[in-house]
Amino acid sequence: MTAAGSSWAAARRAARGDVVRVGARVGFVARGVLYLLVGVLAVRVGLTGTNEQADRGGALAEVAATPFGAVLLWALGIGLAGMALWRLSEVLFGAAGPDGDGVGKRALSGARCVFYGVSSFLVLAFAAGYRGSGAGSTDQQSQDITARLLGLPGGAWWVGAAAAGLLGAGLWIAGRAVLRAYRKHLAWGRMSKAQRRFMDVTGIAGGVGRGLVFGAIGYFGLRAAVTFDPKESKGMDDAIRSFAQTPAGPWLLVAVAVGLVLFGVFSFGQAKWRDV
Template sequence: MAAAARAGFAARGLIYVLVAVIAVQVAFGGDGGGNQADRGGALGELARQPFGTVMLWVVGVALAGMAVWRLSEAVFGGVGPDGSKLSRRAASLFRFAFYCFLSYSVLAYAAGDRGSGSGSSDRQTDDVTARILEWPGGQWILGIAGAAVVIAGLWISVRALLRTFREDLRTHAMSARTRRVVEALGVTGGTARGVVFAAAGVFALVAAVQHQPGKARGMDDTLRAFRDLPAGPWMLALVALGLAAFGVFSWCNARWRKV
């Protein structure tokens, strides 16, 4: 189980680093090599590398391992004194479902279904938002969901700033210098990830208030929105570096996470 979890963290890190590379290209006037700055774009970039299909299979299987580990946490409880709390088990169950979906999309893409996993997150977000707004009370549902994403993003950033991730790491196995580097990556990466989540939630709220599905944005459009701010290219580059830091921090989790 430990090997499955560590492989999953390594795969997650690779996806975030690839997204960050595309975002940096977008920040300074490029088109990201024709890729979206999201999971689909990362898979497309990976597929074009030597042995890309093999790498996609490895990533998909590794993410499946992450899903199995999260399921074991939901059923048997995680490590630490709080590992068996109902809230921790529920969070693990949600992550299990998420990584099942993520693994399936990567494996389907590796098997040749280029419409799976590689679709634009922006188009998918528009489609889902439009369907929700057609429901009775759809504006309220979307607004609540957007607010929940904003809160989740802020929660992720605050936890990163408070360094709560140290509870999950075998810091005693690190040298003092390594510990400082890992903590810096965790703070920077977690904060940037939370900011992107919160920004996406704000766009969902705007879509709900204005009843316009096109106002909601996926990860790619959310990142590109930073480029439209004053000093935008540098702002997007800063966020991209933060996401890259989170990717590297995921690799650190693959090495030092308590599992």
């Protein structure tokens, strides 16, 4: 075997090793904490009309206010970095399961790697003292990015394509949750009946809630593209609040918020039972 082949084989073994597996499980916990906090904040918004920000920045502010906030923030950022590393290993060497080597699977893992890598960077920046990723930032960031894209040649098409992707992702996330697609990634055969029921309840409700939020962000992005107005674009906080403007009123917002809480709990279950 050549030196390059030996190095590649060693990298493959490392990607299948304990470090990457632990990174993935810690990443699921970190993701769970963030969604749990965002969901709790959103529930408070729906029930009390508070001005608290139900987004990543609001969740980080909640963590920072705890007695060990600084340590927890670094732990969350490192956990998300572990998730990004695991997704990167799937891009390079394929995911677990019989169809893990497919091009589509690798591309999806690549998108997730970028998403969690950026999320990790923003959380670590917040932990280091940069509060630009703090409360309310997702709404402003969404409008700023939309404005920049609209200023490019064919900008409306760029915004529309990105928004359509988010809307499609939301529908895909919710649909897969309803179809219980997550089961094939779990150690289902080794789980008890109660554990399976726990993952079904949290996985379906949590996936639908998460999908609705992504879909709402995509919908408002499409409105921004059509009207050529970046102010129509919304981040997570404003997208969640928009559910209160529907005929169902604040109760739909609360239902979606509970879904986000359950998705956080579902992520904790994935940390334990997910095949990685």
